[in-house]
Amino acid sequence: RKEVEQDPGPFNVPEGATVAFNCTYSNSASQSFFWYRQDCRKEPKLLMSVYSSGNEDGRFTAQLNRASQYISLLIRDSKLSDSATYLCVVNDIGGGADGLTFGKGTHLIIQP
Amino acid sequence: DTAVSQTPKYLVTQMGNDKSIKCEQNLGHDTMYWYKQDSKKFLKIMFSYNNKELIINETVPNRFSPKSPDKAHLNLHINSLELGDSAVYFCASSQENENIQYFGAGTRLSVL
Numbered sequence: 695r696k697e698v699e700q701d702p703g704p705f706n707v708p709e710g711a712t713v714a715f716n717c718t719y720s721n722s723a724s725q726s727f728f729w730y731r732q733d734c735r736k737e738p739k740l741l742m743s744v745y746s747s748g749n750e751d752g753r754f755t756a757q758l759n760r761a762s763q764y765i766s767l768l769i770r771d772s773k774l775s776d777s778a779t780y781l782c783v784v785n786d787i788g789g790g791a792d793g794l795t796f797g798k799g800t801h802l803i804i805q806p
Numbered sequence: 807d808t809a810v811s812q813t814p815k816y817l818v819t820q821m822g823n824d825k826s827i828k829c830e831q832n833l834g835h836d837t838m839y840w841y842k843q844d845s846k847k848f849l850k851i852m853f854s855y856n857n858k859e860l861i862i863n864e865t866v867p868n869r870f871s872p873k874s875p876d877k878a879h880l881n882l883h884i885n886s887l888e889l890g891d892s893a894v895y896f897c898a899s900s901q902e903n904e905n906i907q908y909f910g911a912g913t914r915l916s917v918l
Contacts, residue, residue: 726905737896737909738849779847785905794839794907796849 698784700797707772708805714768715800717782726785727758729767731778732799738781741767769802777804809833812897812910819887820918827882827913829897836902838880840872843894843912855880856902892917 697720707713719727727744742749744756744765755768765782782797812829819825831838837856843849853872854861860872869885884891897910 728905735912737911739909740906743906781849794851794854794905796851798846798848 698782698795698797700780700782700800702798703801703803705800705802706805707802709772709774711772712768712770713772713802714766715780715802716764716766717797717800718762718764719782719784719795720763721784721786721795722760722763724763724784724786727756727765728783728785729754729756729765730781730783730796732781733778738796741780772804774804774806777802808911810897810899810908810910812895812913814913815911816914816916818916818918821887821889823887824883824885825887825915826884827895827897827915829880829882829910830878831897831899831908832878833899833901833908835899835908836877837900838874839898839900839907840880840882841896841898841909843896845893849896852882853880887917889917891915 700717729741730738731741732738742751742756744758746758748757753770757766769776779799779801781799784795810831839854840852841849842852852863852866855872855874871883873881892915894912894914896912898907900907
């Protein structure tokens with residue numbers, strides 16, 4: 695059974711701090727990796743894709759470790775607006791209903 | 807202009823009823839999906855569909871059936887609603903063979 699595991703949190707972090715959380719996946723054949731963000735009572739939205747070499751988008755940095763099968767997300771200089779649930783998403787070969795697996799999400803609360 | 811739109815936004819109904827949720831995307835995507843997010847916020851795929859293939863998650867009861875009148879629409883029909891069907895249902899779409907999915911705003915179904 696394919697699984698994506700995340701620490702549900704909540705992570706309570708003061709504004710301006712750096713926060714990082716990880717996600718592990720069970721299927722070594724997984725091909726694509728993403729972080730989605732979901733605000734309360736809203737739909738999930740793509741935050742960033744995760745590439746093997748690691749990638750950065752502004753204050754956000756994503757890393758992939760295929761050997762250990764984990765993905766990380768680092769948020770620097772956190773803002774109040776970063777408060778949300780962050781979903782780790784793994785897509786396997788072929789995609790579709792068999793391919794896309796969501797983690798249960800990590801709840802992040804940025805405090806003033 | 808909403809890329810993926812679903813109606814209704816809220817649906818409150820009695821146990822045993824039959825209901826439908828509509829989804830439309832104007833992105834020109836080939837593949838559409840239905841997800842269920844339960845009270846524990848776990849997002850789980852139910853179906854993926856393109857003009858070639860319907861892939862069904864084997865855990866979905868056959869009371870749930872997707873119907874696609876054309877490439878831009880994937881409606882969800884639910885027969886004999888049960889209390890456990892109460893959840894938020896998200897529609898999503900993507901371009902075939904691409905992994906990024908765009909979600910609708912969700913339909914909050916409450917079965918009484």
